[in-house]
Amino acid sequence: MISLASGSWTATIDPYGAGLASLRRDGRDVVVPRVAGDGGFPFYRGAVLAPWPNRLEDGAYDFGGRSHQVPVNEPEGGTALHGLVVERAWTVVDQRGDAVRLTVDVPRSDGYPYAVRLDLAYQLGPDGLASELVATNDGAEPAPYGCGVHPYLVLDEGEATEVELGAGRYLESSPDRKLPVGLHDVDGSAYDFRVPRPLDGAELDTPYTDLVRSDDGVVTVRVGRTVLRGTEGVRWIQVYTPVGRGSLAVEPCSSPANAFRTGQDLVVLAPGEQHTLAWTLSRPPLVA
Secondary structure (H helix, E strand, C coil), X not given: CEEXXXXXXXXEEECECCEEEEXXXXXXXXXXXXXCCCCCCHHHCXXXXXXXXXXXXXXXXXXXXXXXXXXXXXXXXXXXXXXCCCCCECXXXXXXCCEEEEEEECCCCCCCCCCEEEEEEEXXXXXXXXEEXXXXXXXXXXXXXXXEECCEEECCCHXXXXXXXXXXXXXXXXXXXXXXXXXXXXXXXXXXXXXXXXXXXXXXXXEEEEECECCCCCEEEEECCEEEEECCCCCEEEEXXXXXXXXXXXXXXXXXXXXXXXXXXXXXXXXXXXXXXEEEEECCCCCC
């Protein structure tokens, strides 16, 4: 584990998967931490999702005039879930007390024969954690790509915790395979969190788009006192209420589920081209 600290903030990063294993302010968990002995990232807590986030139907897709098949790792739904780098050892290229940079090559195979390199930076500061994931196509042909990250934000007040998410539409998913079936306006639905309101038993496994942005392009999600901001590359926010309901997964993503098949917000990296996904987590200090 890699330990980071800055003022009242601490974090740990696991180089196996390069995910966020813990984040605390004033000794309190901001995200659900990895428990010693868990191994990997159970329930994908804190994981880095690339070269696709969420689910890929049947693990199969066509690109560049060829058909590809990647391993199906969610057999109950017949899908390939969350990409190819969660269970990869990343290399630490730079580390200091408050920051770390890691890199990994997406494993190449018949199912994903593209030369994509990922570079990931974490930085702690007075305002919290900032992270940036940069994908580079080091190959000679275009590469399909998508990404996301998977922090579980601790609910300050259980079901009474207020959630605010400025998004105009959500993507309905099928109940059996959790694959997209239709895009809908949030207006008048149970999925509308444009005005802050308590979570109050809401069942969510929901991708949001048409995100409300500030003048400088920032998307803001508030979960109690914790604020997640999505900056460059964030086109979707996936929100998930896990079993136990002590947290809310809020996942900034470049694309929704099944983008390799539907093309919805699919990133196509030309040779030498880069894509950046950047996000931050902040929280005000405790009041004495």
